[in-house]
Every structure is written in structure tokens, then in C-alpha cells.
Amino acid sequence: MNPNTLVPEYIHRIAPYQPGKPISDVARELGMHEADIIKLASNENPLGPSPKAVAAIERAIADLALYPDGGGFALKEVIVRRFGVAMDQVILGNGSNDILELVARTFLCPGTSAVYSQHAFAVYPLATTAVGATGIEVPARDYGNDLDALLAAVRADTRVVFLANPNNPTGTFVDGDAIKDFARRVPENVLVVMDEAYMEYLSPEHAYDSAPWLAEFPNLIISRTLSKAYGLAGLRVGFGLASKDIVALMNRVRQPFNVNHLAMVAAAAALEDTEFIERGRRVNAEGLAYLSAAFAQRGIAYIPPFGNFITFRINNAKAVFESLLRQGVIVRPIAGYGLPDWLRVSVGTAAQNTRFIASLDQALA
Numbered sequence: 001m002n003p004n005t006l007v008p009e010y011i012h013r014i015a016p017y018q019p020g021k022p023i024s025d026v027a028r029e030l031g032m033h034e035a036d037i038i039k040l041a042s043n044e045n046p047l048g049p050s051p052k053a054v055a056a057i058e059r060a061i062a063d064l065a066l067y068p069d070g071g072g073f074a075l076k077e078v079i080v081r082r083f084g085v086a087m088d089q090v091i092l093g094n095g096s097n098d099i100l101e102l103v104a105r106t107f108l109c110p111g112t113s114a115v116y117s118q119h120a121f122a123v124y125p126l127a128t129t130a131v132g133a134t135g136i137e138v139p140a141r142d143y144g145n146d147l148d149a150l151l152a153a154v155r156a157d158t159r160v161v162f163l164a165n166p167n168n169p170t171g172t173f174v175d176g177d178a179i180k181d182f183a184r185r186v187p188e189n190v191l192v193v194m195d196e197a198y199m200e201y202l203s204p205e206h207a208y209d210s211a212p213w214l215a216e217f218p219n220l221i222i223s224r225t226l227s228k229a230y231g232l233a234g235l236r237v238g239f240g241l242a243s244k245d246i247v248a249l250m251n252r253v254r255q256p257f258n259v260n261h262l263a264m265v266a267a268a269a270a271l272e273d274t275e276f277i278e279r280g281r282r283v284n285a286e287g288l289a290y291l292s293a294a295f296a297q298r299g300i301a302y303i304p305p306f307g308n309f310i311t312f313r314i315n316n317a318k319a320v321f322e323s324l325l326r327q328g329v330i331v332r333p334i335a336g337y338g339l340p341d342w343l344r345v346s347v348g349t350a351a352q353n354t355r356f357i358a359s360l361d362q363a364l365a
């Protein structure tokens, strides 16, 4: 029996997601202590989780024998208050990856297409290919979303445009006004998925609130995550905001208990912890300033960053990545994103950032 002959041909075309290397892998492979290794590879929060989320989990542990609330009422209530949408405009996800996949599984199939940028988040092509739809990759402009080109790439069979702002892995940003104008110009029978994973890190001058646009554009889907600024990547929780009709369709495909109980109580608490988000933004801004200056001083090119990471160009990126690993610093190679001469480093604590730069100097020496 050859299982390869049993799957649709598009399953063979999927390039599996390459996650950041876990600390435990590096410790095992290089014989190091986990405590001596820092991971700046997955844009995780160096401050850890919101303490309010941790306290909420401690209170909820006694309920673990029960199924979670499949409707996610308590968490949705917090989201509704925060974003000014109705309960039936919210869908919860096992990470925002789940939201992106639900979009694909609900709206895409063989014979349809999805549009996204070159150097965009790997999950867009993955989710598209996994349901047999065609991915249309549009050349980037200055490593980021080229809105005019994305619009021009929309075809008659296009159902979805995926758009991350800020973008990962390149960290580029497009002004909120331009994004809104884009939403206005996309044909109304094409969904626009605005992936706002790094929204909380935008400075007040760049920050924008897209939730009110839902009233204007019924084809909009906003995706948010608790994995980055809220520090809950290990729990897997995110959510989508859209029209009630879109949410109802996605709910048909959603697993009944797709978000676990601890993730929901932690997310509800974290969303209320504005102080934690403020501190995270401040620490991140300081880290970005430090790292940008350090790259500039060394003549290392980098893409102006808007998230909680910086993408920089380096000769022999693979060798530098491996040298950093041997020094206990995990960063992210992004050759798989069409950027073989670049590495991506997540902003850490001040001490982690300093250690990364010292290790980079060592790697380049």
C-alpha cells in the first residue's frame, strides 16, 4: 500500500510550515542547558504572559474535567466590548492560524484562488493549497504589500485576499488609510482578510482601528491573535471579526470545541490588561531602537520594523544562523520566504538584545 497514491495531488504540493527552533531541540542537539539558550525566533513576548492571564488560569484549573463553552460566550463578551462589534460578529480560533484556516476551508476549494504578497505569512499559501485552491503570489514592493498589485491580481475565481499589516516576516507597514482605501476598491464578492497579529505594537502615530470598517465593508475579515503582545502563544488563541453572515458560515466548519477552556479564560483576562500591553509596547520600542542602531553601526541592512522583530541582511545567513545557535541564540532563517540572505530576530528583553548583538559580532568575526 502506498499512501502517496491516496491523497489529492495538491497535498503533495504543500511545503510544511517551518517553525522557529524550540529551545529544547537546541539543548538536545548541541548538548546545552535550556537555561543558557534564548529564543528570538518566533516573535514571542519576552515579558512572558500577562500576569492577569496566569491568575485566571489558576482559578480555572478546577474546571478542566468539563468541556469548554463551545460558544465562547465569556471571551466574546470581552471582545465585543473592546471592539464595538456584535456577539455574532466574533469567531474564536485555536490561534489566529485557526481563523485563517477556517477562512480557507469555508470559502476556498479547487477552482478558486487566493491572493497574497510575496514574503507574506507562510500560512496563507499553506491554508490555500491544503484545500486545493490556487495561490496567487504577488511581487512585493520594498519587501511589503503592494496594494495596487494585489488588487490587480484579483481574478474572477478569486475568493480571498490575505493581507498582514504589519507584515511578517518582513516587518513592513502600510498606512491605515491606504488599507481602508484598498478594502474599498476590492470587489465586494472577494473577502479581504486583514491579519493584524502585530497591531498592538504600532506606535500611536501609526495605530488604527479597523473594526468600525466592518459596518462599511461586508467582505472584511479581521484576524487578531493573543500569541504576540498578549504573551499567550503556548495556549493557542486568536479571534476573527466579520459580518454575522461570514461568521455563521465559518462556524459550520469550525470544530465544536476549537478553543480550550484555559486559553479562553486567559485571553479574556489578557485583553483587559492594558497596562501589560503598554509596557510591552514600550519595551519593544526600546528594543527596536537598540537593534536598529546596532545594525546601522555595523553597516548591516535591515527593513524598517513595525512589529516585534527585525529582518536584516547578512552574508552567509545560514552560517551566521548556525553560529548564533552554537552560542545559544536562536533566530529565524527566512530562506523559505524567498529571503535566503536575510535573518529575522525577535525583539527580546534588553539583556537578550545585548546578548544577541554580542553573539552576532562573534559570528561575524
Ligand SMILES: *Cc1c(COP(=O)(O)O)cnc(C)c1O
Binding pocket: 043, 094, 095, 096, 097, 098, 121, 164, 167, 168, 195, 197, 224, 225, 226, 227, 228, 233, 236, 237, 238
Ligand atoms: C504570529 C502570526 C500570527 C499568529 O498566529 P497564532 O496562530 O495566533 O499564534 C498570525 N499572523 C501572522 C502574520 C503572524 O506573524
